[in-house]
Amino acid sequence: MATRAMTPPARAQAVDRSVARLFEAFDHVPVAAVIRHAEDLPRALASQVPAIFFVRAPAFHLGPLVWAVQARGKMAFVHIDLIAGLGKDRAGIAFLAREIGVNGIITSHSGLVAAARAERVIAVQRLLLYDDLGLRSAMAAVEHARPDIVEVQPAVIFPLVAEQIRALHPVPIIVGGFVTEPHQRQAALERGARAVSTSTVSLWP
C-alpha cells in the first residue's frame, strides 16, 4: 500500500457528511474517482476530485485509506456491496460509519440505504440498469429508501432514462460505469448528471 498509515481524525462527529457541500464541490469538479486498485489512490489524492469511491477494498484495511482521503479535504465513500470481509447489514454499515468514519456509503440495496441514513452518512443508491423493465421497480425502491444521491449505471443508459427518472422521483443523480472518454463524461453532465464516477485516471481533473 502506497499510502502511509495515519491516525484517525476525531471520528464520526468531525466527519463532513453534508450533501450540500459535496454538490457545491461537484459544481466545480464534477468527478468522483473510483479506486479499483490501491496503486491508483495516490493519483486520486493528488487530483482535484472532491470525492473518492472505494469499491472492492478489504474492509478491515480501509481505515488508513479513508483517513488519507479526508486529510486531503475530500470525501470518502465505500461501496459496501462489493467489499470483502464485511457483513452487508446494519452492523457492517455501523462499522463503516463509526469505526472507519466514512463520509458516505454506496449500495444498490434499499435496506442498506435505510441503515446508512440511520447512521447519518451520505447514502448513495446505485441503480443497476441492465434491462428496461427493471427501471420502474428500481425507482420504486429509491422512492421507498430515499437515498441522498442516486448513481445510475452504466453511463450509456443514462440518456435513455434521465427524463423518466426525474419524472418518477426528484433526487440528485450521478452517473458511472464505463466512463473512459471525456466525451462520455460530458454527455452525462449535459443530460443533467451532477457528477460522473470513473476509475479512468486520465479523467480525474
Next chain:
Amino acid sequence: MLPAIRDSNTLHQALDLGYRQLLVERGSLLAMVGPLAAAARQGVAIFVNLDAVEGLAADSAALAFVATDLGFSGVLSVKPHLLRDASRFRLLTIQRIHALDSTGLETGLNSVGRPAPYAIAIAPGVAIPEVMPTIRESTNVPVWGTGFITTSEQAAAVLAAGADVVASAELKLWREFRDARIDD
C-alpha cells in the same frame, strides 16, 4: 435478432413474423407453458432467462422440466453452477453478465466457468460497443446482447461491435429485421 417475449401474446407475434428462435425474457413461464411447448415441438429453438422468469426455481428440477418436458434449447443465467447443471440436461448454456461498470464486468467475466458456455449474454446490450474489447481479452465465445435495445440504430451498433445475437422486446424491431432479411 432474437425476439424477447414475456407472454403468449408476444410469443404469437414473434411466431407470426416467422421467427424460429425465441428468448423467454420475463413473465410467468408457467402461464405460457402450453404454447411454448407446442412451439418447441414444431422445432422453434426456445431459450429462457432463468434469472428473470417467474414460476421456476433455480434448481435441477426446473432444468429437467425445461429440457425434458418443454423441449427448450437453452437457458440463460448469471449463476455458473446452474449452467453447469443445465449442460447435463443437454441444454445450451448462455452465461449472463451484467455490464454495469468495469469492476462488475471483470467479476462477471471471471465467473465464466468450465466447460465454456455456448455463449455469453451481456446486459445491458447497449453497452456492448464499449465493453467488447474487454470481453474479447478474456473469452472468444459468441456474445449476445440483451437489454435496452429498442431502436434499429442501437441493434446495428451492437452487431457492428461484434455481437452475434441481439435480443429485443420491441415488436417494431422484430418487423424491421424480418423485412431486412426478406430484402436480402
